[in-house]
Amino acid sequence: MTDAETVTWKRIDAIVMKWIYSTVSLDILNTIIAPDDEAKDAWNRVADLFQDNKNTRVVHLETQFTNTHLRDFPNVAAYCQRLKVLANQLANVGAKVSDDRITTTK
Template identity: 40%
Template sequence: MTGTDSSSSSTNTPHTDKQPLHPAYTVTNINNKIRTLDGKKVKYSAWVKLFKLHARAYKVLHHIDGTDAPAKIDPTFFVWSEIDALILQWIYSTLSDVLLARVLDIEITARAAWTKIQEIFLNNKQARSVTLETKFTYTTLSSCASFDEYCQTLRYLAEQLADVDQPVSESRLVIQMICGLLVEFDTIAAIINEKKPTWITARGIL
């Protein structure tokens, strides 16, 4: 009788298989992790890198990288759709007011919003590449407020050139940095030219 009761009690005990909480739901303030994209202080290329890094860490990169969404009849679609709306919130929360007004739409997927932003910054690649190349070539130390600003400007321009399919090699970045220096740097510039160091090393030497 005891054995039967034990078996009956075990059989009647409800089993609840709770799904673990998706990591994306643990993010409380996306702005603490990804800076606001405005195209000026925070460039598109930098924002993309930060956003993708964050998305990979929280296992949602497939919502923005072009991976196909599950079909609506798929049992996983509801959960996917819920998380996708969360990623869409992340995107909107990290855009400037001006950019938000251009892409805001609650009836699209995170991927569609991501593509809209990409089109804003990467359309007219040829024209943009010419403009960026000119800025990159003619940026000098004397045109910047400090050496740090000079290096940062060159780096930003190089990243933007890569965005429009005109990548800048590290060696060219170093050469451009040397070319834009003042005459009092001629001796150290000659040493850098001879050693052909990395960008970080060259900047450290200067």
């Protein structure tokens, strides 16, 4: 890598670091901030914080999905939208809901 490329890389890295630091809460910032870090390191620490919580999140979302009933919604559209949101959230944490399960939910 040339000197110019190194300077450009460090500048881009600093911009990404600033973005990460400015978009997380103060508590998370205090947890992830470290001297002489690169953006990749900060990003990985943020990801680790949220992935540590993954199993708990899956259990919580599964419970919500299982306990979602049509009778609790004003119409079928609202009920289906809620199931879709929960299914998407479960997929985001690696617990994809099968199409069969979505269509057979009561």
